[in-house]
Amino acid sequence: MPEYKQFPLSDTAEGLTEADILAWRVQVGDTVTVNQIVVEIETAKAAVELPIPWAGVITELHVEPGQTVEVGTAILTMDVDPGGTAAPAAAPAEAAEEEMKPLVGYGSKAVATKRRARKGSAVATPAPVAAPVVTPAPAAAAAPVAPPRGGYVPLAKPPVRKLAKDLGVDLHSLTGTADGGVISRADVERAANGSAPAVPVAATPDAGYDPATRERRVPIKGVRKATAAAMVQSAYTAPHVTEFLTIDVTPMMELREKLKKSREFAGTKLTPLAFAAKAVCLAARRTPDINAVWDEAAQEIVYKEYVHLGIAAATPRGLVVPKIRDADAKSLKELASALTELTNTAREGKTTPAAMLNGTFTITNVGVFGVDTGTPIINPGESAILAVGAIRDTPWVVDGQVRVRKVMQLSLSFDHRVIDGQQGSEFLADVGALLADPAVAISY
Template identity: 60%
Template sequence: MTTMTEGSVREFKMPDVGEGLTEAEILKWYVQPGDTVTDGQVVCEVETAKAAVELPIPYDGVVRELRFPEGTTVDVGTAIITVDVGGPAEPAAPEPAPAAPERGEEPAPQGRQPVLVGYGVAASSTRRRPRKAAGAPAQEASAAQAAPAAVVAVQAELNGHGPADRRRPLAKPPVRKLAKDLGVDLATVTPTGPDGVITREDVHAAAAPQAVPQQATAPEPVAPAPVAAPAAPAPVTYDTARETRIPVKGVRKATAAAMVGSAFTAPHVTEFVTVDVTRTMKLVEELKQDKEFAGLRVNPLLLIAKALLVAVKRNPDINASWDEAAQEIVVKHYVNLGIAAATPRGLIVPNIKDAHAKTLPQLAQALGELVTTAREGKTSPAAMQGGTVTITNVGVFGVDTGTPILNPGESAILAVGAIKPQPWVHKGKVKPRQVTTLALSFDHRLVDGELGSKVLADVAAVLEQPKRLITWA
């Protein structure tokens, strides 16, 4: 998204690189003021609540200014870089103003309109002259003709000419969320931003204790009472030599919010089963030698994923989601298999689209690409959307198993524990066997104990006797 400014300078604004994201952190600039850029060149890398994404510039020119340093979190729609594109000046994008020439219609600016992820070209940028409201003062009617209809409506309400029940404080979505988190009513906040927009600073000011004004009205200055000492801000007692504070943002912040929402929205039930996977481990070694799997990643997770897909096929109702608004259970006739991956930026859950339709070699290839992309921090937001059921392999950390929390919007998640040699009764004798423990968490609103138990039992049966992949698949 771009905006024309003075002369031949253009502003490149932070786009919405996902679906409905409100902000992103600038991780790295690849250009500096004075550098020449070309259409499509990557100028920076940003981290959203979903992934790290590289942003290309949509035109040629010379970088004039980087508006924000690395590490800054910027709201979507805020200009982050200005570029001098050369050539004649172009008209600025229309903005609310009280003194614009009066005319019936203004055609949209001609020329190329860059389009990035999350933005599209407006269907029409024609502005029609709004009708003069009956009974409104002449001065306000003139201003209304010069401003866009939507702005006139907002200004009318702010000036007291709109219905009382329709007056709404002006604020960006991130600011509204901040106000909600701090318990601040936006209707009580005094705006200081342009055109009466409430800013973050306004919300923080409204949420701050009102002790200072009360002290200012006191007849004479009084020394602070001893009881006020414990009210010192936390950073004062922060031991920088022995403690480290890590800001919660980006992927970690989104993950925390999603897990809290899932844990306290969907009633979780977790079931466990311990299974002998000796035959599965032998099959893994055989597949590594198979020419069809040459160059592919073959490990126990591959067969566990296939076992879960078989169990879903035999019990399709497990592959569903709960629609709270419609009060409906949505059964999915496809499986987008999520694989939880620990990365330097936090836990992410990319998924393999239409995993149910893939052969074992295709599934191995998809798993390998998913893991490699996640480790490099290049997982796209699209790869983490639309999951239906998830696997988390906690066994790689040497633990037996866990009680996993559902990925939001899904009804089941399978945790796989460490595979270890243990004494096991096999064919009537105690022998050392390769054993693991599986844990299946599911949403008890749509998955009852019988269905959850069947799915977990089917996964265990396939891993115990891998030949069932042929008979059940």
């Protein structure tokens, strides 16, 4: 007899409550194996591929790509004992209720199901599942994958998707004629018969566009939604203070050119950001308050003896802040290599949720956009953030003479509950001194 199980959306990081379905990697009728990737989702932190802990036949897909689903919601049903059955049937309600149990995702605790357990009842042990694999979006795969945020997402019901797969029709090339732009069976059949030309993705209007008002509305989801919530929380919780410093970094730029030609740094992308990262780690030793955090619940200030350095990175999904773990223990070369790997991974959308947790200090490099400075908002769970501006040729007084020098601006925002003006000023001055003359590092 068939045995049906329902696969719930699991918490892929710490405390996530929902995720967007980006693309299915399976269709109704597909036979899957244990730990096979079945769906790609977008959480508040990254794009994640979810494996399934059972083998069997997919009988139903409950949600469409583009939908937002709460953690614990069943997203597919499968028959884990298909032997001897002619064709999979719909799962009984009893099986659905029994199998609505949370799975364990990457670095997460078991999540609660929607149905409250009766008092005195035993709690079922969560089914084990392999850690999610984070991938860029879109990613190459056999099944259609949704394009980046803001692009066209093909909408079609599971039977239509299966028909398209059987007929070799790419849903991304079709324009749905049903209500809401949903692709119908007739649309797929026409494309398969060659009676209707395929519409390129680029020519398909963005969802949410209204020609009458010439406005496009995009739902607030995923990384953008999480970033907004975090920034509002930080702005209204931590009393921000921002200080500014303009420095002559000509000696740093000269040292950079010298090191780039050395054997030790051969093949290493040595950027001014690497020098800023090293300067922050060194300066934090002299001002430990900068690396502490306010714990409102415990009414304590927590001092960290390590620097997990966050680097704000702009990606197609929005702003993410992956961390360099134990950055204070790394050399300049190691920091430069870590920065290159971190930024490349972030831009490709491969940053794991775990890589964005538990930072202690953040650097945002607004200089790459040609911006001089700004007033950055502190990331929740931290007490300070440094903005590094563009390096420009600027008239500068040196030994009483006006000369053209390499000049940049720094701005430091800090939580005034943890860091007083003196500590913030001393830290910013130390970072500036290290960038203006890297030889000062010998005295640290």
